[in-house]
Amino acid sequence: MFISCIKYFFITIFCTTLFIFTVVLCGHADIYTYIDSDGVLHFTNVPTSSDYKFYLSENPSKVSNKYSTSKYDHFISEASIRYGVSFPLLKALIKVESNFNPKAVSKAGAMGLMQIMPENFESLKITNPFNPRENILGGTLYLKQLMTRFEGKLPLALAAYNAGPNRVERYKKIPPIKETENYVKKIMKSYYLYKNH
DSSP states (O other), X not given: OHHHHHHXXXXXXXXXHHHHHHHHHHOOSOEEEEEOTTOOEEEESSOOSTTOEXXXXXXXXXXXXXXXXXXXXXXXXXXHHHHTOOHHHHHXXXXXXXTTOTTOBOTXXXXXXXXXXXXXXXXXXXXXXXXXXXXXXXXXXXXXXXXXXXXXXXXXHHHHXXXXXXHHHHHTSSOSOHHXXXXXXXXXXXXXXXXXX
C-alpha cells in the first residue's frame, strides 16, 4: 500500500511537471486546477466550476519590449548633432512612435522607427524607410522643420508630427483630437524620463 502511494505520488508529480512545462512552452491559456474527492489532480484552461482555482498565467514571463532601446543611440546622436534637436526628445519620439521597432508600419502607412509617411520620403531624403539611420535622420529633419514652423513651441511641433501641421495651424493649439493629446503627453513624459535618467 505504502509503495503504491509513493508510486502514485511520483506519477502525479511527473505528470504535473510535464503538463506545466508544456503549457509554459505553448503559452496558450491561463491554467486552473482542482483536486477531486478521490485526490486526483485536474488541470484545465476552461474551468467548468468554481472548484477550479487559478494556477498559472498564460504569459508568466512576458517581455515588455523585445526591441533594444539603445541599439540606435549612435544614429540618434548623429541626428541630434546634425539638426540641433535634443537626444532625449528624439529617443522619446521613437519610443512612442515605434517602440524601437525599425520595421513598424502604422494603419495609416507610416513606416520605420520614427513612423514617416511615404509622401514625405523624397523631401526628407529617405530611400528606405526601414533603414534605421535614414529613418532617424529623416524624422529628425522633419521634427526640426516643425519646431521652426511653430517657433520652438515643442507641444505644437509634436502635435503637428502626429496630426499634421495644417491642423495645428488651424486650431493655433494642440488639436482637440484625443489621440494627438495623448500622443503629446506620452512623448513629454518619456522625454522627461530620458532627460533625467
